[in-house]
Amino acid sequence: MPTTDTSENGLETLIVESLVDQADYLPGRSQDYDRDHALDLAHLQAFVETTQPDVFAALSLATATPKRLQFLHRLQGEIAKRGVIDVLRNGIKHGPVHLDLFYGTPSPGNTKAAILHAANRFSVTRQLHYSKDEAQLALDLGLFINGLPVATFELKNRLTKQTVADAVQQYQRDRDPKALLFQFGRCMVHFAVDDQEVRMCTHLKGKDSWFLPFNQGDEDGAGNPPNPKGLKTAYLWEHILTKPSLTDILENYAQVVVEKDDQGRKKHKQIFPRYHQLDLVRTLLADAQAKGAGVRYLIQHSAGSGKSNSIAWLAHQLIRLERAGALIFDSVIVVTDRRLLDKQIRDTIKQFAQVSATVGHAELSGDLRRFLHDGKKIIISTVQKFPFILDEIGDAHRNRRFAIIIDEAHSSQGGRTAAQMNMALSETGKPKSEDGEDEDDEDRINRIMESRKLLGNASYFAFTATPKNKTLELFGVPVRRSDENGGDKTGYRPFHHYSMKQAIQEGFILDVLAHYTTVDSYYRLAKRVEDDPEFDTKRARRKLRHYVESHDHAIRQKAEIMVDHFHEQVIARRKLGGQARAMVICSGIPRAIQYYHAISAYLTERRSPYQAIGAFSGEHEDGGRKITEAQLNGFPSNQIEKTFQHDPYRFLVVADKFQTGYDEPLLHTMYVDKALSGIKAVQTLSRLNRAHPQKTDTFVLDFMNDADTIINAFSDYYRTTVLSEETDPNKLHDLQSALDGYQVYSPQDVRQLVERFLGGADRDALDPILDACVAVYSNDLDEDAQVDFKGKAKAFGRTYQFLASILPYTNQAWEALSIFLNFLVPKLPAPVEADLAQGILEAIDMDSYRNQVREAQALDLLDEDSELAPVPIGGGGGKAEAELDRLSNIIRAFNDQFGNIDWDDADRIGQVIAEELPAKVAANKAYQNAMKNSDKAAARLEHDRALETAIIGMLTDHSELFKQFSDNPSFNKWLKDTIFGATYEQAA
Known part of the structure; x- marks a missing residue:
């Protein structure tokens, strides 16, 4: 009785039999x-003869004429020029x-197109001998559509101790990219496969061939x-290579795009969707x-998921x-701030439709109205401009349906931006009541609530x-969960996810926490006033830390590091x-x-070939003059x-720029x-992760x-992020009750202001x-x-x-109070708080400052889904009481925390550093000559x-100094x- 074939040949047989018997491929x-x-x-020949017999006869395809x-030369040349996808x-x-x-794919009801579609010939060939020059060379599998190659396979079997990595190496080492079958554009994709993993490549380049994972994720x-x-x-x-699926990929995903470098040189790039991209778009389309x-x-x-392509493929098919x-x-309206995404959508659409008739970029106020009137199907706009553009549009589009x-x-749906977008597109935008009469105040309130x-x-x-x-509560999928008391609660999770963990493990992004090093700052402050005044401890410590770190x-010392x-x-x-x-x-x-x-100064001193760039917004003081980043x-x-991207620039010094996107x-x-x-920590450090x-x-x-702060930040987004429970709307009742209880306003105040505002009254009617x-x-x-009161008022409005946006019911009293508080809160003066730390910086001097770089460490994240708490509602609370202490005590506590070398004889070490070492070094002849x-x-x-030399000479008398100099890089x-600063300046 034959045993199971666990060889590579057995895997080959398994795949071919599945494609032929289950997927209706032809051998x-x-x-x-x-x-x-x-x-x-x-x-x-069989395809052309069946579907286009006249052409078959005209081209004499039956015989070698x-x-x-x-x-055949013409066909081969067209594939070389345009690629097999376009052909x-x-x-x-x-x-x-x-x-x-x-x-x-035929449209429903088109019988003729359905017959022709059914005539397509999907075939699979085992041990494909592809080389003209070396007849023995063979691929494990080749896939063809109507005789044209679309995919190749190298198979490996872990049971024989060969893996997908060996298949990749075989492509890189043994498959000559100059061979006709392996030239760019000749196939859609090349697969390296074993019994556990799949990798793919769209452009074979010998040892530089880049194979991407094509796995489901685990x-x-x-x-x-x-x-x-x-x-x-x-x-x-x-699933992926069935006839309907491969047809879908050919029709809607695979593409060749043209990219330009900084010099304007064109480079062709072939794209085949990654598994999660294909799964995402197909799942969304099916649900929609x-x-x-x-x-x-x-x-x-x-990051690293190929989100731009996913969005482009989704927009094109929606x-x-x-x-x-x-x-x-x-x-379809795409809201983005990325210029690259605009280009990718255009490149994607270009493969399937006339771009100028399909895609429009709404930059100006009248663009969207014109695009809708002209029949533009995909409209791209920015996060900032989108609500204001829509606000100017008439009612003509309000009965239309949008994706x-x-x-x-999280950035584009914040606060007023989302509300204005919704109001502009809302079905309830007409200023009429349900019975067609002009709106009264109640109608106006209801309209605003619904919008x-x-x-x-x-x-x-x-x-x-x-x-x-x-964001999870606004857009996520509701899921029933058990609470701590055994009851039910509603949480939210993403509809689809591709995790940071998977992106890192698959090599699409790098792990920015793998080499993370903290630097400890140590410094001592000295009191320079004779008296010992009292200051607010917390504020004083914040000011002292800012003073020291900005000194x-x-x-200069940190810049040198x-x-x-x-x-x-x-x-x-x-x-x-x-x-x-x-x-x-x-x-x-x-x-x-x-x-x-x-x-910049230290780079010059080092005679470094590199320079820095500054990046910040606006105009700011620099050496007594106003300066912008462009002037700097x-x-x-x-x-x-x-x-x-080009030398000599290597340092980008940023303040709230380039930290996202x-x-x-x-x-x-x-x-x-x-x-x-x-x-913010995740977004900032993730600037490093691009492959x-x-x-x-x-x-x-x-x-x-x-390190703990950074670990906590990244843990929320390492795997799937879920919301533990939905926001409790009853908290709004509690906030409203607390605000009403202060009697700052009366119900009549709220009603009168809302009536006047919605009725279009003059500004001076609101202020009284x-x-x-x-x-x-x-x-x-x-x-x-x-x-x-002010904290709770802000919390209520927020x-x-x-x-x-999400409640299934409306509450007119809440809407009216929200309108009222939006006007009242900006007028409320902030409580007057005396700065009980004022003057502390004039009372101290920085005595010393140094940094100690710790060992690099890999920060490990918990391998589990993370839960976010619902939107916090609480507001208000009392004012924190100031803790007063004397200046001497504040400085002592500060120095205890931030100074770290306790010398056995600090006075003697101070004398050695200040006097003896400079004298010995300055007397060195080689140093003097230099x-x-x-x-x-x-x-x-x-x-x-x-x-x-001088430190070694002091080893017997000052071993502690020698140890710190040898073992402590920061002290060294x-x-x-x-010492160099003292001796060089003195000599100069």
Whole structure:
């Protein structure tokens, strides 16, 4: 009795039998493969004879005639020029005839098209001998459509100790990219397959061939889950490569696009969808077709997921999606701030339709109205401009149905932006009551409430890598969950997800936490006033920390650490082949300008070939004059991104710019001098994660944050993010009751203001009502009550604005109070708080400052889904009491926390550093000669040698000093800098 064939040949048999028996493929024969033209001649002849007999006869395809040879040369040349994707889609012209080479999916009811579509010949050939020169060379499998090759396979079997990596190596080592079958565009894709994983490549380039994972993902990570019915990779031939699926890929996904580099040189790139992209778009289309317009979808796809292509493929197919014979959506509106996405959508549409008739970019107020009138199907607009553009549109489109695709949902759906977008597209936008009469105040309130809801005539497709709790509740899928008491509660999760974990494991992004290093700052302050005044402890400590970290000496020292690290650990190690860039994250614009000057000065001193670029918004003080980033850099702001890609620029010093959405694969290292937490930490550090062929790692040097803070931030988004429970609307009742209880306003005040505002009254009709309420707030409430009232008023407005979008019911009293508070809150004066830390900076001096770089560490994240708490509603609370303490105690506590070397004899060590070491080093002859006859850099080298000699000479008497100099890199650098500064300046 024969045993199971567990060899590579057995896997080959399994795949072929599945495709032939289950997927209705036709078997191919290697001897039918025409190696001169890279096609299956038998299946090509059979297809043309069946579908286009007149053309078959005209071209003499039945026999080896010169006519047939001319045609085959023409076909081969067209594939070489246009690629097999375009040739299959559009056919070719040869002499007087047009030849169709593939019949696409027929529209419902079109019998003739259905017959032609059924005549397409999908075939699979085992052991395909493809080479003209080396007859023994054979591929494991080749897939053909109507005789034209579309995919190749190299198979491996882990049971024989060969894996998908061996299949990849076989392509890279043994498959000559000059061979006709492997030339660019000749096939749609090349697969490397074993029994556990699949990888794919669209452009074979020898050892530079880049194979991407084509796996389903397992536990939010790489690979594939166990398959109870067969091999882990069976989805490839059982689902992806079926005739309907492969036809769908050919018609709607696979494409060749043209990219331009900075010099305008064109490069062709072939795209085949990754597994999760295909799964996402197909799942969304199926759900939208089943449910129609008015549904919300949240897509949590990590950086590295290819989100731009996913959005482009989705937009292109949504405009053609039908239900019961009618289009589901009249227009698709894409909301994004990425210029790249605009180009990708155009490139995608270009493959299938006339771009100028299909896509419009709504930049100006009248664009959207014109695009809708002209029949534009896809309209692209920016997050900022979109609500204001829609606000100017008339009523003509309000009965239409929209698909709204939102790129980075958490930023574009915030507050008023979402409300204005919804109001502009709302079905309830007409200023008429239900019976056709002019609106009264109640009608107006109801209209505003309904307009804030997510629209019934639109489906939302919200993409984000880092969903917030509000985004999950707005767009996520509701799921029933058990609460801690055994009852039920409603949580929310994404409709589809591709996790950061999977993107990292599959190599599409890098793990920015794999090499993370913190820098501890140590400093001592000295009291310079004789008396000992009292200050507010908390405020004083914040001011002292800001003073110390912003001190020119501290900035200079940190800048030196950054520059030295970049040269010695990044450039010297040839990161990214010597092309690595660094970003410096600053806590504010003044500090960014400080860093720009400090880094630039030190680069010059080091005689470094590199320079820095500053990036910040607006005009700011610099050395007594106002300056912009363009003036600082010497070139326009809009050229920063491209300029940074070219030498001599290697440092990008930023303050609240380029921390989100910036995609630069050359960015390798980040120096952080800004407090980061939560989503901001994830977005900022993720600027480093973009993949590059020569990029194997990243590095973060953090002067401000601890590892636990960063771990907590990334844990929320490492796998799937879910919302633990929905926001409780009853909290609005509680807030309203508390606000009413302060009696700052009366029900009559609210009613009168709302009536006047909605009735279009003059501005001066509103202020008397508001000013009277402000007077009550200022005169009748003490300081704690003012803080509590104002906090709760802000919380009510913020929470109601969010809940009004999703609640299935309306509350007129809430709407009226929301309108009232939106006017009242800005008029409420802030409680007067004395700055009990004022004057502390004038009472202290910085005595010393140094940094200690810790060991690099890999930050490990928990491998589990994360839960976010619902939107917080609480507001108000009392004013925090100031804790007063004497200046001497504040300085002592500050120094205890931030100073870290306790010398056994601090006074003696101080004398050695201040007097003896400088004298010994200055007396060194080699150092003296270097100072007289060489430049500063050469003198520094001799100085460091002289200092090491002097320290070694003190080993017997000062072993503690020797140990710190040898084992503490930060102290070593500080001491060298200090002694060199003293001796070189003295000699000069």
